[in-house]
Amino acid sequence: MGVRPPSNGNDDEPDSIEFGIAAVDARLKRADLSFPASNDDVAAHLGTEQIPYNVHGNTVALGEILAEIGQDRFESRQELLNALHPAFEDYRKRHSNGVVQQVRSFLPF
Numbered sequence: 001m002g003v004r005p006p007s008n009g010n011d012d013e014p015d016s017i018e019f020g021i022a023a024v025d026a027r028l029k030r031a032d033l034s035f036p037a038s039n040d041d042v043a044a045h046l047g048t049e050q051i052p053y054n055v056h057g058n059t060v061a062l063g064e065i066l067a068e069i070g071q072d073r074f075e076s077r078q079e080l081l082n083a084l085h086p087a088f089e090d091y092r093k094r095h096s097n098g099v100v101q102q103v104r105s106f107l108p109f
Contacts, residue, residue, distance in 0.1 A: 019052035020088040021081045024062065027051070028077055036075045039066055053092050060091060 018026055024046075033045045047063030068087045074080040 017052070017055055017057075019054055019057075020092070021085050023051045024084055025077070025081055027062075028080070035077055035080075036073060037080070039069070039072045039074075042066060042074070042080065051088075053088055053095070058095070060095075065091060 027046055027049055031045050033041065043063050043066050047061065047066065049062045050059035051062050051065070052058065053060050065084060065087045068091070069083050071083045074083065
């Protein structure tokens, strides 16, 4: 998941804000983690990483999301990301502050 931030004419800003599994994927590419990997392996490498779960930059430790999924082993990075996606969506919905926050989550500002 990623959303383009509003532009103020400054070219030094990133092209998009990564959150959810897109943010996890970026960290996985930098981590020294090979697959297949267990849930414990992923938690040991990235469990304390704070991952943005919405466009507003609110974060959650990846270990907390890993604890919510019912899978203990991942054959590939893609399998891990597929397992994490619904958990991030559920977390985002549970931690929104009502209808206004849910509408704001779809806006890039």
